[in-house]
Amino acid sequence: MIDKVMTAQQAVKKYIHNSDTVFIGGFGHAIAFAIAHEIVRQKKHSLHLVKTGADIVFDLLVAGGCANRLSCGWYGNPGIGMSNIISKAVASGELALTESTNFSMMLRLHAGKLGVPFIPSPILADGDLAGSVDGIKTIKCPFTQAQYQAHSALNPDVAIIHAQRSDMNGNVQLWGSVGDTIEGCEASQKIICSVEEICESEEILLSPHLTKLPAHKVVAVIKQPFGAYPSYVHDYYQRDERYYAEHTSNTKDSLKSDEWLQTSVFDHDDFECYLNSLPGTLLDQLAWSKS
Amino acid sequence: MNTNTESSDKTNGLENPLITDEIISQARAAFMAAREIKDHQTLFVGIGLPCLVAHLSQSVLSPNCHLVFESGLMEVACETQPLSTASANIAKTAKMHGSMLDVFSMLQRGEIDVGLLSAAQIDIHGHLNSSRLITKSGKTLSLPGSGGAHDITVLANKVIAVMPSDPRRFVNNVDFITSPNSPYGNREGVVGVAMPDAYFSFDTGRPILQKIYSDRNADAINESLNWDSQISDSLEIVNPPEGDLLERAGIFLKTS
Numbered sequence: 208m209i210d211k212v213m214t215a216q217q218a219v220k221k222y223i224h225n226s227d228t229v230f231i232g233g234f235g236h237a238i239a240f241a242i243a244h245e246i247v248r249q250k251k252h253s254l255h256l257v258k259t260g261a262d263i264v265f266d267l268l269v270a271g272g273c274a275n276r277l278s279c280g281w282y283g284n285p286g287i288g289m290s291n292i293i294s295k296a297v298a299s300g301e302l303a304l305t306e307s308t309n310f311s312m313m314l315r316l317h318a319g320k321l322g323v324p325f326i327p328s329p330i331l332a333d334g335d336l337a338g339s340v341d342g343i344k345t346i347k348c349p350f351t352q353a354q355y356q357a358h359s360a361l362n363p364d365v366a367i368i369h370a371q372r373s374d375m376n377g378n379v380q381l382w383g384s385v386g387d388t389i390e391g392c393e394a395s396q397k398i399i400c401s402v403e404e405i406c407e408s409e410e411i412l413l414s415p416h417l418t419k420l421p422a423h424k425v426v427a428v429i430k431q432p433f434g435a436y437p438s439y440v441h442d443y444y445q446r447d448e449r450y451y452a453e454h455t456s457n458t459k460d461s462l463k464s465d466e467w468l469q470t471s472v473f474d475h476d477d478f479e480c481y482l483n484s485l486p487g488t489l490l491d492q493l494a495w496s497k498s
Numbered sequence: 499m500n501t502n503t504e505s506s507d508k509t510n511g512l513e514n515p516l517i518t519d520e521i522i523s524q525a526r527a528a529f530m531a532a533r534e535i536k537d538h539q540t541l542f543v544g545i546g547l548p549c550l551v552a553h554l555s556q557s558v559l560s561p562n563c564h565l566v567f568e569s570g571l572m573e574v575a576c577e578t579q580p581l582s583t584a585s586a587n588i589a590k591t592a593k594m595h596g597s598m599l600d601v602f603s604m605l606q607r608g609e610i611d612v613g614l615l616s617a618a619q620i621d622i623h624g625h626l627n628s629s630r631l632i633t634k635s636g637k638t639l640s641l642p643g644s645g646g647a648h649d650i651t652v653l654a655n656k657v658i659a660v661m662p663s664d665p666r667r668f669v670n671n672v673d674f675i676t677s678p679n680s681p682y683g684n685r686e687g688v689v690g691v692a693m694p695d696a697y698f699s700f701d702t703g704r705p706i707l708q709k710i711y712s713d714r715n716a717d718a719i720n721e722s723l724n725w726d727s728q729i730s731d732s733l734e735i736v737n738p739p740e741g742d743l744l745e746r747a748g749i750f751l752k753t754s
Contacts, residue, residue, distance in 0.1 A: 234569055235584025260645055283642035286581030294640045310602040310649035317599055330652050334678035384584040386569045387598045439586050
């Protein structure tokens with residue numbers, strides 16, 4: 208059995224290349240913050256980021272200058288507001304934004320997962336988003352002659368995700384709200400995964416139904432407890448609500464964004480150092496509660 | 499804690515200091531929408547006001563309704579306000595953790611009875627905008643975008659919009675058509691919009707003031723908005739939510 212366990216530093220250096228198309232895992236839950244921090248720290252650039260709803264981890268990658276293209280159905284700070292960083296990068300021309308819808312992104316990743324060139328759907332036929340999205344064209348159903356939109360396959364070079372646990376070989380177990388993570392991973396050529404815990408393969412055999420990703424595509428397993436902070440991980444820890452509540456004002460202009468990037472990423476050698484810089488009892492306070 | 503309690507006594511006779519104007523306003527809009535939902539229906543729930551509609555439906559008006567969120571959470575007990583469709587509070591009360599593809603597939607198959615959505619703007623055609631606003635000076639103000647809103651609008655069997663009482667949100671033509679009221683196949687599209695004073699239907703392709711709260715004046719509400727609507731010949735008078743419904747809305751909104 209191959210031991211794929213490595214540090215985030217090694218994984219990002221080895222498997223993420225400038226100009227790659229990257230799927231970022233975690234939809235509200237288990238967001239791959241630790242790996243994203245490392246991408247910023249290593250100053251990767253010209254990435255094409257792919258996602259349904261782009262959460263605040265995208266602010267980190269865009270503010271860090273890592274991306275020049277974003278394809279998504281939504282971007283912002285969920286339930287709170289706009290992404291000042293992405294709006295500004297789009298307005299200045301640094302970031303090319305292709306806005307579609309969450310289902311369209313899902314269909315395109317699903318086509319990638321199925322290994323077919325496109326999937327037909329009635330969405331994006333009308334309205335001001337129709338016709339503006341690369342990778343969508345009108346087709347006729349060969350059976351009924353009715354018109355549909357063909358949503359072309361997306362096959363990202365790499366998916367970065369966070370999950371509850373894995374063995375050293377990359378049998379990744381993920382549960383809770385999975386959102387778009389599994390489709391995104393299966394559409395991608397390879398998967399880099401950080402986990403709360405690395406367990407023995409014998410333990411995986413006790414719950415193979417929780418193994419959601421095929422190990423043959425997992426190229427790196429990173430042990431990083433709290434690797435999805437400030438988002439949450441089901442059965443492990445709650446979201447840091449205060450972080451999200453303050454994020455929009457913490458990134459309201461370039462000066463604030465630079466400061467935010469500096470204190471969360473560049474001031475630290477790795478994600479563990481960043482976690483250690485957080486106020487003493489914060490992570491304890493985020494302990495998961497069943498209710 | 500918000501202590502803005504000024505008009506709670508005038509509006510409904512309640513003396514509970516926790517029931518603020520803002521809670522009353524949201525509860526009134528949500529109750530107007532929740533009255534349109536039938537028991538046992540399956541609802542696809544957006545973030546914001548739609549969650550309060552889902553909560554009032556599930557806890558009082560339509561106790562057997564099924565709640566679906568775009569993250570893939572299904573059979574959710576929506577007891578506290580979620581900030582996102584994947585929030586832990588609803589993940590913990592969901593009886594099924596599916597994927598986003600699972601729930602959008604249900605939507606596309608026609609298994610969602612009602613989509614509940616809010617938006618920045620709605621127009622007389624029932625089109626919704628959640629992408630960008632053009633200011634009076636011609637500046638473009640970006641918004642987070644469709645998310646699942648376009649998909650829900652086109653694919654749900656019917657859509658009920660629920661909006662705050664801001665005249666700028668009700669216009670003749672939205673600045674950007676994120677979610678066109680052009681439903682797939684024989685689905686009904688956006689059938690109406692609930693707001694804190696009234697409910698407008700789009701049965702005739704134009705907004706008709708169909709229902710109004712008993713403490714509001716139909717002519718005044720009809721003229722207060724920035725769109726060309728008309729008053730129904732068979733206007734229904736609705737008693738505003740009070741007592742238990744307001745208490746529930748207050749608890750729901752304060753425990754996010």
